[in-house]
Amino acid sequence: MSAPNARILALLELVDEAPSAQELEPYLQSDDPEVRRTALAVLSEAGDDWEEATPYFAAALTDPDEAVRERAADLLRELREVLRPGPEFVEHLQVATSSDDAGTRCAAVGALWRHRLTSSADLLRYLSDPDPHVRREVVLGFVSLDDLDGLAVAARDPEPRIRIAAARGIGAVGDPRGIATLVGMHDDGDHLARAAALNALGETGCTDDAAGLAVSALADTAWEVRQAAATALIESTADGAVEPLIVAAADQNLDVRKAAVKALTPRLSQHPDVREALLRAQGDADADVRAFARIALESEADFPS
Amino acid sequence: MQIPEVSDRRHLECDVLVVGGGTAGTMAALTAASNGASVLIMEKAHVRHSGALAMGMDGVNNAVVPGKATPEDYVADITVANDGIVNQRTIYQTATRGFEMVQRLESYGVKFEKDEHDEYAVRKVHRSGSYVLPMPEGKEVKKVLYRELRSRNVRSHVTMTNRLMPVRILTVDGRAVGAVGFDTRTGEFVTVSAGAVILAAGAAGRLGLPASGYLYGTYENPTNAGDGYAMAYHAGAELSGIECFQINPLIKDYNGPACAYVANPFGGYQVNGEGNRFVDCDYWSGQMMAEVKRELESSRGPIYLKLSHLPDATISEIEGILHTTERPTRGTFHEGRGTNYRDRDIEMHISEIGLCSGHSASGVWVDEHARTTVPGLYAAGDMALVPHNYMIGAFVYGDIAGEDAATFARSASHPELPEDQIEAAHELIYRPASNPDGPPQPQVEYKLRRFVNDYLQPPKTERYLSLGVEAFERMRTDIAQMGARTPHELMRCAEVSFIRDCAEMAARSSLERTESRWGLYHARDDIPQQDDASWFCHLNLSKDPATAGMTFARRPVAPYIVPVPGFVRPDGVPDALAPQGVELAEAWR
Amino acid sequence: MAHATSRSDVPVVIDEEKCIDGCTLCVDMCPLDSLAINPDSGKAYMHVDECWYCGPCAARCPVDAVTVNIPYLLR
Structure with missing residues (x-):
């Protein structure tokens, strides 16, 4: 048997002994990457003293072996609820943020914000990372800090998926001060980014200006945008939205019809045309459209205006 | 092989015997141990990967998270989903204790989805009720529980025996006093004397034959062969709602869950062959399954889980969850068939029949303390009749059973085991x-x-x-x-x-x-x-002690403790007061 | 009773080159107990065709020696 295999066997035998990180130290520092990787797994299986164990997972993020680093990144996510961050943990993570390996930087930034160990200034620095996965983590970090300024910067990222994440993030913050950034995305070249911005208006509130843009977007060629526009209009009281929403309730895409029916529901008592549209929707070929129309008409019967 | 003599056996003793080390069983053991009991888990597989959560769970179907839903909403919804035939007090436990259980599991290290603000990301999947709490990283539930069982505070109280299979619960004067079984590797004969016994042996999932014809290609973990149902029956306990079968929509042939609860919040949905959503029912129920079957058998069939309309990045995210958690070989299956979610929707079917209270409402009759009708015998998890109890309900009832059984065992005698x-x-x-x-x-x-x-x-x-x-x-x-x-x-x-x-x-x-x-x-x-x-009543069955045949009894539906909007009880029994004061405090603890 | 020996395509495959002699992790973890150690080679193998294709055997193997295929009838 090879020496590393013998070490792995010895390690596996330790699992049921609930070994401490100190007892695993020789394995965690082994020359063989498979031994180091297994040692991390054993530490996570048998851990009891998390205070002691926590720094090891962060340290392994800068391991020379890629498989070990990947295991460390997985375990940092998996163990988030039980890890006990201390200065050593933070130090290792900070070192890892300047690693050459994008996966490592991503895991480090993720662990830092998830443990609330980072600031807006740090995040803004990480936002210049060349790797979009890292920048996506940064966007989540901004959200955790309700940092609308950071999100506004991310909303101008060259990569569509970062702009999408930023728009979603502004929705998650749910603050009307984010509306300006979302409105600014109305002519984004990426249809999914436009859709994300409109969807987020459903969380931040949809001012009349924004509603005007959403109404125009109901005629977008992409169904995702039309669906998101209808979703945004749920939050608007603009009168001009009613007719376009009635048209959207007969859209060729089922998700657009569903969103339009939901947006028409609060307008039922004010506009007689809405009732007709909802009655038509009750006979829709799609069960969800039928159901939301039915729920709307039934709830009106319960609470006549 | 050599058959051991009846007298040639290993004998074990404990305060609380837990049959099955899965979801409910591990929680029962943890709670019983924390109440000072010496606990023995009899597990025919290995606790680390046994039970319905062998490889984790990708979401909670029934978390009542404060601010997102109320226990009253939940109890009312489950009542309607079961055509009114429920003991609401049992459901109320899951409703009121579920959130505390989520937090307890989290303190052990189980991951529930939280948003960037550290709030639970509860999703509305059906048209009514927001009870779905995703666990996109929930693949290590059993790892966490197993770790907890071996932690310093617990290990001295809990003995885990792997590959030890009980076949009968032993009773003396109608009380559960232990179990008898064997070692599935050595063949050794084993008896256990216990102060109380908790059955947590899972669903009867190996009942119908899957359409593939493969004996173990079942929807449920095939080790869950109805052991607990049979053991409870032969011990004299009542079972209820057994005619209310479990049938689930699933990925055809693979026979694993289609995971609508995972895919739908991302924009996925189920469609018929014409591309339209077809389920009119608002909640998970036999009515929904009837609609699914009707669609499959109509000219609009088959049915699909549709993801192909979603952006590539979203599909990758869904794959990342579905191919790593709960049933990770799902990716292998689709790859083998050449199915890529981006250009081909996933053909679905319905499962073979099974018995399971986790998904429907058939199991061993229990009250809100997880007590069966046999003194000293408890049931929890998929095999215990608490309708639509799912994973959180299994944990809650494991906890309840562990606590009650530890108390029962404290004053219980250990009589000589019945040789017959x-x-x-x-x-x-x-x-x-x-x-x-x-x-x-x-x-x-x-x-x-x-x-x-x-x-x-x-x-x-x-x-x-x-x-x-x-x-x-x-x-x-x-x-x-x-x-x-x-x-x-x-x-x-x-x-x-x-x-x-x-x-x-x-x-x-x-x-x-x-x-x-x-x-x-x-x-x-x-x-x-x-x-x-x-028939607005429970149908309970049990083993007649005189004839050893099956007998039936009807049990009335207990007065509701939570009003059910839009549902009129056909028997006109008025609602009782919801638990209040001491009783409520007890339920909420 | 008459007996016939018939071949069966089993889902779990072990790479004997990688599998560590003396390690029993996959055998210990299998919920169906369908893996065993071959006494001749000291390596794991599937001794009965009973598989839920659940995957702990593969996920837990420290040297990635285990492959879980979908059982033939479902494939």
Whole structure:
């Protein structure tokens, strides 16, 4: 048997002994990457003293072996609820943020914000990372800090998926001060980014200006945008939205019809045309459209205006 | 193999015996231990990966998170989903204790989805009720529980035995006092004396034969063969709602969950062959399953899980969850078929039948303290009748059972174990080894489960159900002649006897309830009407101590403690007051 | 009773080159107990065709020696 295999066997035998990180130290520092990787797994299986164990997972993020680093990144996510961050943990993570390996930087930034160990200034620095996965983590970090300024910067990222994440993030913050950034995305070249911005208006509130843009977007060629526009209009009281929403309730895409029916529901008592549209929707070929129309008409019967 | 003498056995003692180290069982053990009991877990697999959560869970179906839903909403929704035939007090426990359980699990390290602000990311999946809490990184639930069981504070109180399979609960004067079983690797005969016994042995998931014909290609973990149902029955406990089968939509052939709860919040949905969503029902129920079956059999079939309309990045995210959590070989399956979610929707079907209270409402009758009708015997998890109890309910009832059983065991005597029952169990375990040339278990089991499909699969009729009863009686002879050569084969043979017991219970209960109810779950094609005048009640079955045959009793539906908007009780029984004061405090603790 | 030996395509495959002699992790973890150690080679193998294709055997193997295929009838 090879020496590393013998070490792995010895390690596996330790699992049921609930070994401490100190007892695993020789394995965690082994020359063989498979031994180091297994040692991390054993530490996570048998851990009891998390205070002691926590720094090891962060340290392994800068391991020379890629498989070990990947295991460390997985375990940092998996163990988030039980890890006990201390200065050593933070130090290792900070070192890892300047690693050459994008996966490592991503895991480090993720662990830092998830443990609330980072600031807006740090995040803004990480936002210049060349790797979009890292920048996506940064966007989540901004959200955790309700940092609308950071999100506004991310909303101008060259990569569509970062702009999408930023728009979603502004929705998650749910603050009307984010509306300006979302409105600014109305002519984004990426249809999914436009859709994300409109969807987020459903969380931040949809001012009349924004509603005007959403109404125009109901005629977008992409169904995702039309669906998101209808979703945004749920939050608007603009009168001009009613007719376009009635048209959207007969859209060729089922998700657009569903969103339009939901947006028409609060307008039922004010506009007689809405009732007709909802009655038509009750006979829709799609069960969800039928159901939301039915729920709307039934709830009106319960609470006549 | 050598058959041990009845007297040649290992004897174990404990305060609380937990049968099954899965979801409910591990929680029962943790709580019983924290209440000072010495606990023994009997697990026929290995606790680290046993039970329904062998490889984790990708979401909670029934978390009542404050601010997102109320216990009252939840109890009312589950009442409606079960056509009113529920003991609301049992559901109320899951509703009120579920959130505390989520937090407790989290403190152990189980991951529930939280947003960037550290709030639980509860999703609205059905049109009513926001109870779905995703666990995109929930693949390590059992790892966490296993770690907790071996932590310094717990390990001195809990003994885990892997590959030890109980086959019968022992009773003295009608009280559960232990169990008898064997080591599935060595064949060693084992008896256990316990102050209280908690059955947490999972669903009867190896009942119907999957369409593939592969015995172990079941929706449920196939080790969950109805062991607990059979053991409770033979111990004299009442079982209830056995005619309310479990049937689930799933990925055709792979037979794993389609995971609508994962895909739908991302924009995925189920469509018929014409590309339209077709489920009119607002919540998970037998009615929904009836709609699914109708669609499959219509010219609009088949049905699909549709993801192909979603952006590439979203599909990758969904794959990242579905191919790593709960059933990770799903990716392997699709790859083998050349199915890429981006350009091909996923063909779905419905599962074979099973018995499970986690998804429907058939199981061992328990009250809100997880007590069965046999003193000292508790049931929790998929096998305990708390409707639609899912994973959180399994944990909650494991916790409740662990606490109550620890108290019961404190003052319980340990009488001499009944030798006649031990001898009968010995015969059940080792008989196939004395006849090694008899028909092997795979053939006997295939035949038995094919009859389950032939005669029990809804829609049900009296004629087919009666033929089923006949077939299952006939299978007693086949089982008596079955042969085995290894302890492993003895395990499978004992399971076949459990499957037969469950099949007979399912057939007889379905015959007894002369109406249709719960949509597809109990669709009697010969009596299609729901008959509230006669059947707005629970149907409980038990083993008649005098004749050893199956007897039935109707139990009235207890007064509701939570009003159910839009639902009028056909029997006119007024609602009782919801738990208040001390009782409420007890429920919320 | 007559006996026939018939071949069966089993889902779990072990790479004997990688599998560590003396390690029993996959055998210990299998919920169906369908893996065993071959006494001749000291390596794991599937001794009965009983598989839920659940995957702990593969996920837990420290040297990635285990492959879980979908059982033939479902494939």
